[in-house]
Amino acid sequence: MADGRCAEITILGSGPAAVATACGLRRIGHEVLLIGLPGNTACEGVSARTLALLRQWGLAAAADSIEGPGERQGSWAGRDLVDASEYVVDRAQFDRSLLTDAASREVTIVSDRVIGYARGGRLWRVRTRHACIDCRVVIDARGRRVRRALRKGPDLVAVCQRFRTRQTTKVLTRIEAFPQGWCWFAESGHGMGWLQAVCSCNEPSLRFGLERHLGSVLAAVPQTAAALSAATPAGTALARAATAALSVQPDEPGVFRTGDALVALDPLSGQGMYEALRSATVTVAAAHSYCSTGEWDSVVRFVRERSCDLWRRRSEMAALFYEQQAVHTPSAFWVRSAEAYAACQDVDQSAATGEPRIERRPVLNGSLIELRRVVVTAQSPRGVWRVDSVDLAELVDFLSATHTMDVEHIAQRFSCSPRAVAHAMQWLRTHGLLRPAAIMAPEMTMA
Numbered sequence: 301m302a303d304g305r306c307a308e309i310t311i312l313g314s315g316p317a318a319v320a321t322a323c324g325l326r327r328i329g330h331e332v333l334l335i336g337l338p339g340n341t342a343c344e345g346v347s348a349r350t351l352a353l354l355r356q357w358g359l360a361a362a363a364d365s366i367e368g369p370g371e372r373q374g375s376w377a378g379r380d381l382v383d384a385s386e387y388v389v390d391r392a393q394f395d396r397s398l399l400t401d402a403a404s405r406e407v408t409i410v411s412d413r414v415i416g417y418a419r420g421g422r423l424w425r426v427r428t429r430h431a432c433i434d435c436r437v438v439i440d441a442r443g444r445r446v447r448r449a450l451r452k453g454p455d456l457v458a459v460c461q462r463f464r465t466r467q468t469t470k471v472l473t474r475i476e477a478f479p480q481g482w483c484w485f486a487e488s489g490h491g492m493g494w495l496q497a498v499c500s501c502n503e504p505s506l507r508f509g510l511e512r513h514l515g516s517v518l519a520a521v522p523q524t525a526a527a528l529s530a531a532t533p534a535g536t537a538l539a540r541a542a543t544a545a546l547s548v549q550p551d552e553p554g555v556f557r558t559g560d561a562l563v564a565l566d567p568l569s570g571q572g573m574y575e576a577l578r579s580a581t582v583t584v585a586a587a588h589s590y591c592s593t594g595e596w597d598s599v600v601r602f603v604r605e606r607s608c609d610l611w612r613r614r615s616e617m618a619a620l621f622y623e624q625q626a627v628h629t630p631s632a633f634w635v636r637s638a639e640a641y642a643a644c645q646d647v648d649q650s651a652a653t654g655e656p657r658i659e660r661r662p663v664l665n666g667s668l669i670e671l672r673r674v675v676v677t678a679q680s681p682r683g684v685w686r687v688d689s690v691d692l693a694e695l696v697d698f699l700s701a702t703h704t705m706d707v708e709h710i711a712q713r714f715s716c717s718p719r720a721v722a723h724a725m726q727w728l729r730t731h732g733l734l735r736p737a738a739i740m741a742p743e744m745t746m747a
């Protein structure tokens with residue numbers, strides 16, 4: 301033990317991924333120490349499903365700090381947005397509220413800067429500016445740190461400026477593209493505006509300073525400029541690293557990465573916080589499994605495959621967004637960014653090729669990661685374990701042994717409803733594992 305501090309699980313960072321993970325681990329009885337120094341002073345936009353996820357994690361104070369919903373205006377790929385809405389998050393206030401939520405779950409909070417961590421005998425030793433903490437598990441949730449990226453999107457930077465706007469009660473956001481990038485403007489409804497312009501790190505106008513760069517952006521987005529005509533800048537402009545990146549989940553037993561520290565998305569997706577909160581489910585299960593069983597190989601495999609899968613899906617989507625805009629604005633920024641995303645998707649080494657098959661793979665079972673027999677297909681390279689709670693591999697075994705199609709009979713054997721069996725059989729049929737006559741070839745049942 302160092303400096304008198306010792307913890308079962310130490311979480312580095314204090315953003316949404318860190319706090320959701322901490323609260324999730326507390327819920328299942330773990331002792332958690334969270335070390336973080338909130339530093340985000342930006343505004344961000346989130347959807348209703350992000351808000352719902354915050355509430356599911358029990359992060360009520362954080363959810364209550366969010367403004368909206370407001371109308372989301374603007375255009376994409378030449379089309380005006382219609383009936384769109386968005387919530388506005390003032391991150392300084394939101395991140396403070398996250399800590400209130402963590403404290404109410406009896407998470408021990410240390411306000412300090414993390415310097416690093418290293419193996420210290422059987423434990424991990426975390427070094428902060430003022431202390432050392434020994435622990436069994438370290439969860440790194442320190443956000444976007446693109447030092448050792450496995451894959452990267454185009455090199456992007458976001459230049460941001462806070463404004464004082466007219467006092468209205470209206471929350472609104474607006475997105476607009478221009479040849480060198482895109483900008484997002486948010487009004488909180490109580491006199492605060494936020495402008496964010498994303499462009500390539502190599503954009504020449506960045507050389508003349510952030511304020512002048514924003515001036516040239518506003519000249520290219522007349523509708524956003526008009527919305528800001530009566531507003532005055534508050535404070536100085538700031539730059540945020542905005543490159544999407546997939547980081548390496550280390551193969552060091554007891555060390556996990558989560559949130560942006562593992563997969564950081566392009567801000568254009570507007571889903572960064574949503575995915576950070578979702579990743580907490582996996583991290584809670586991974587840390588819990590490791591603490592309770594000591595098993596590492598299948599746990600780390602699950603975390604890695606899930607992060608590669610997320611990266612592949614999200615970069616496919618980003619390529620599509622950029623391509624859509626490139627058709628409308630065929631400038632170097634849009635065309636090259638779309639190409640960069642198209643070129644960085646080949647990451648999932650576990651991706652299935654060939655025939656559907658049954659393999660043993662790690663799956664998420666409640667709050668545990670366990671090895672199970674799953675059906676692997678090209679569409680589901682990580683494998684599908686259950687459909688409607690019916691174990692697919694067991695169902696394939698049973699069908700090939702009995703050659704039955706009697707749904708009632710199968711439902712009895714699997715102690716579930718005939719409806720669930722019908723769904724599971726339909727899934728097998730759609731994925732080519734069940735022929736209409738239900739004659740299962742023996743090779744379909746290989747372990």
Ligand SMILES: Cc1cc2nc3c(=O)[nH]c(=O)nc-3n(C[C@H](O)[C@H](O)[C@H](O)COP(=O)(O)OP(=O)(O)OC[C@H]3O[C@@H](n4cnc5c(N)ncnc54)[C@H](O)[C@@H]3O)c2cc1C
Nearest residue numbers: 313315316317337339344345414443458559560567572573
């Ligand atoms: C320009 C830009 C715009 C974005 N816009 C949106 C948007 O509109 N909607 C959306 O959903 N997402 C958006 N995102 C993404 C969103 O910010 C992240 O996905 C989300 O915050 C990830 O949560 P996290 O907890 O993983 O990391 P973070 O929120 O980054 O939290 C990490 C925390 O760790 C702390 N920390 C870092 N290093 C240390 C250290 N050494 N010691 C102690 N503490 C430390 C940080 O201060 C921070 O509090 C945007 C990102 C960028 C870059």
